[in-house]
């Protein structure tokens with residue numbers, strides 16, 4: 125099959141989900157309970173990703189790596205179902221490394237990965253439906269019920285998803301904050317990976 129050159133047009137393909145309905149069964153009910161509790165407490169939540177098709181994970185992973193100079197466009201393995209050509213050529217048909225990298229940079233930017241400090245994994249909790257990326261914010265003091273229905277008062281900083289007291293509440297619901305610190309701020313999953 126004819127391959128299509130890498131570039132921004134790939135980003136709208138193999139769309140990821142931003143709804144909790146696409147999550148795995150157990151994680152879905154855990155996340156929904158945590159979100160309900162957050163909303164009852166007055167927190168604002170914006171979900172940016174839940175289930176990610178493996179094809180999208182492949183495109184994100186390699187465009188990020190090429191864009192950062194951590195992979196050579198002509199050495200990227202193929203993936204069935206994704207007929208992308210990472211190698212751009214010059215008019216004379218020879219390998220154009222800079223053009224290839226530029227196309228990957230445009231893809232990485234269109235995926236919103238400018239500030240990402242680790243490559244999105246090829247196989248991850250997202251491709252399994254076991255992870256959610258979300259922005260959580262509140263004003264003042266957040267009073268939120270844990271899974272047992274007990275009020276937890278959070279008056280510490282920051283007033284967002286990086287708050288460690290909030291991580292403990294999430295854990296009671298089986299929604300675990302990413303273990304890797306600030307490398308992936310919006311990421312929560314079944315096990316923190």
Ligand SMILES: [Zn+2]
Pocket residue numbers: 173250255256257308310311312
């Ligand atoms: Zn994530």
